[in-house]
Amino acid sequence: MTDLASLIDLIGAPSAVAADEARARQGILTKPTGALGRLEELSIWVCSVQGACPPRVFARPRVVIFAGDHGVARTAQTSAYPPEVTAQMVLNFVHGGAAVNVLARQAGASVRVVDVSVDADPDYALSIAPEVVADRIRRGSGSIDREDAMTRAETEAAFALGRRIADEEIDSGADLLIPGDMGIGNTTPAAALIGLLANADAATVTGKGTGIDDTTWMRKCAAVRDAMRRGSEHKGDPLALLTAIGSPDFAAATGFLLQSAARGVPVILDGTISSACALVADRISYRAKAWWLAGHRSTEPAQSIALDRLDLVPVVDYGMRLGEGTGALLALQIVQSATATLREMATFGEAGVSDRDA
Amino acid sequence: MTDLASLIDLIGAPSAVAADEARARQGILTKPTGALGRLEELSIWVCSVQGACPPRVFARPRVVIFAGDHGVARTAQTSAYPPEVTAQMVLNFVHGGAAVNVLARQAGASVRVVDVSVDADPDYALSIAPEVVADRIRRGSGSIDREDAMTRAETEAAFALGRRIADEEIDSGADLLIPGDMGIGNTTPAAALIGLLANADAATVTGKGTGIDDTTWMRKCAAVRDAMRRGSEHKGDPLALLTAIGSPDFAAATGFLLQSAARGVPVILDGTISSACALVADRISYRAKAWWLAGHRSTEPAQSIALDRLDLVPVVDYGMRLGEGTGALLALQIVQSATATLREMATFGEAGVSDRDA
Numbered sequence: 270m271t272d273l274a275s276l277i278d279l280i281g282a283p284s285a286v287a288a289d290e291a292r293a294r295q296g297i298l299t300k301p302t303g304a305l306g307r308l309e310e311l312s313i314w315v316c317s318v319q320g321a322c323p324p325r326v327f328a329r330p331r332v333v334i335f336a337g338d339h340g341v342a343r344t345a346q347t348s349a350y351p352p353e354v355t356a357q358m359v360l361n362f363v364h365g366g367a368a369v370n371v372l373a374r375q376a377g378a379s380v381r382v383v384d385v386s387v388d389a390d391p392d393y394a395l396s397i398a399p400e401v402v403a404d405r406i407r408r409g410s411g412s413i414d415r416e417d418a419m420t421r422a423e424t425e426a427a428f429a430l431g432r433r434i435a436d437e438e439i440d441s442g443a444d445l446l447i448p449g450d451m452g453i454g455n456t457t458p459a460a461a462l463i464g465l466l467a468n469a470d471a472a473t474v475t476g477k478g479t480g481i482d483d484t485t486w487m488r489k490c491a492a493v494r495d496a497m498r499r500g501s502e503h504k505g506d507p508l509a510l511l512t513a514i515g516s517p518d519f520a521a522a523t524g525f526l527l528q529s530a531a532r533g534v535p536v537i538l539d540g541t542i543s544s545a546c547a548l549v550a551d552r553i554s555y556r557a558k559a560w561w562l563a564g565h566r567s568t569e570p571a572q573s574i575a576l577d578r579l580d581l582v583p584v585v586d587y588g589m590r591l592g593e594g595t596g597a598l599l600a601l602q603i604v605q606s607a608t609a610t611l612r613e614m615a616t617f618g619e620a621g622v623s624d625r626d627a
Numbered sequence: 628m629t630d631l632a633s634l635i636d637l638i639g640a641p642s643a644v645a646a647d648e649a650r651a652r653q654g655i656l657t658k659p660t661g662a663l664g665r666l667e668e669l670s671i672w673v674c675s676v677q678g679a680c681p682p683r684v685f686a687r688p689r690v691v692i693f694a695g696d697h698g699v700a701r702t703a704q705t706s707a708y709p710p711e712v713t714a715q716m717v718l719n720f721v722h723g724g725a726a727v728n729v730l731a732r733q734a735g736a737s738v739r740v741v742d743v744s745v746d747a748d749p750d751y752a753l754s755i756a757p758e759v760v761a762d763r764i765r766r767g768s769g770s771i772d773r774e775d776a777m778t779r780a781e782t783e784a785a786f787a788l789g790r791r792i793a794d795e796e797i798d799s800g801a802d803l804l805i806p807g808d809m810g811i812g813n814t815t816p817a818a819a820l821i822g823l824l825a826n827a828d829a830a831t832v833t834g835k836g837t838g839i840d841d842t843t844w845m846r847k848c849a850a851v852r853d854a855m856r857r858g859s860e861h862k863g864d865p866l867a868l869l870t871a872i873g874s875p876d877f878a879a880a881t882g883f884l885l886q887s888a889a890r891g892v893p894v895i896l897d898g899t900i901s902s903a904c905a906l907v908a909d910r911i912s913y914r915a916k917a918w919w920l921a922g923h924r925s926t927e928p929a930q931s932i933a934l935d936r937l938d939l940v941p942v943v944d945y946g947m948r949l950g951e952g953t954g955a956l957l958a959l960q961i962v963q964s965a966t967a968t969l970r971e972m973a974t975f976g977e978a979g980v981s982d983r984d985a
Contacts, residue, residue: 301837306946349983357980366973375964479659588664602960606733615724622715
């Protein structure tokens, strides 16, 4: 049985002292105060989560992709792509050929992929990357428009797995974490969770996902509506909600987000899936989101609704809708730049530059 | 006498063939078509200006800061900072302590600073970095609310200097250029130029610069209005306009922008000053802007007006107002990421991933 109370107790607030020091330091760097705009805010947040000023440029940012299939994609055909793509993309991640791999290299991050609930025989990965399938919770998930995604025991196991993975990564030196996602059909449970928790209706939260046509959108919308109806009685119990209309990969990402906060390690959220999980996690601990930054604004309407609910403002907005962690990795580059300015810029005194009051 | 006709003849169009190849390649990479949003558009632009697909990640991006003082800052007191800061900041750039230096290191770019018209005895730099002051056109500029910024001969010399610097950098291997700026008071001529060329009134284009108070803003607004009145008769002659209400550093940046286009080397524009110069350069050659990308949206109202006029959409929008090249350097990281995805991602065929039509 998951001990949520103990987990909640572990989640503290980022350092207000370090944030104040950062604000003061921004005022003596060789530029007009405020001239770096949002970069200054980001640098202050980095100091608060690192508990130090000047801040350190993140040395080991790490993406963990939680992969899983979704029964609803097969039964209600809510996606433009066949479910086989999930396992194929897991191998693409392992081989370094996906967008997330390229953007991680650009941002100086590394990528781990975990098959939480892919609907494929584990053989697909055993000879290539056995560690990827070593922790699988179950094969696929129930079709949430008509049945539970999984059992309560599976939810708790997946949640614990996400927490354990956060611990493993942090113990190995990760100083910033990004939850990535892969799963054909995964915007359907995300939309249902966000719709329920943000009190938005199914048509408002249902988007085009990877690029579906209008007929598929109507089917998806009906599935989201049915799932929301099934989930409504569990709004007050986040783990029961994940059991009913979530999925194992979502439960793992939710545990990952909360454990990162408990360990005091910052997270950059990615798109629709990590925003949905953040909204669920926020119901468990309202203090956790201080450790999270919204990486990007996706084209999925549900994601913007979730970010509004969390009062998080995305760092980039490029009309992206890929998931995997890609949006967060672009934001990471901006965060690193913001951090570097606060750390490396000369002060007025050091550079012999006259301040406006001189 | 500047031979603009020959320069205009040298400016061609980026490669439509490479752009088409890039569009086609985006369609076979392991992601839904369009899922990388603006990154896909940026990668297509990069292919068009490189004339190649797949594109190369830029190997030697280079910032050139054109520094100059503005007589109007002293006579009309339009800035929050004393003019001495311009020379002090030039030395800060040389020593690597300014925001542009930090962001250039983050983006893998290098920085050169050129004193085009700083209002200080050249001694300030002679013992530290004599090359910085070797090409100075004049000391400061005329107060454009009441007199010409410089003589026509000085305008032509500064314009030629900017072209020569572009040639030097490109001949030394620069494959992407960023025009930076430094000059207390420089948003005053920028506002006047943009106001005139975009048909906007002085109050609309006059912003808060480095952070002036309301009284200073009213003085600045009057100076911009007077400068616009003085410049209005030269709207049809860009070099005469720069002579009347520009400055040597603006003339140099304008020549730099056009020569880069003539050499087929892409440029990322920065903030208000490079946008003003781009608007002037666009009057000389309407084909040049195909080689330019708008790096960021500044808080200065004139800059957004200039970008609208040029039909350029900025890559980042962080409420920045520092200049130097800082906004363009953030955009550069996004451009490099976009380029890397198109270059390095696996195709559906290579990765054995099913496409939606499979």
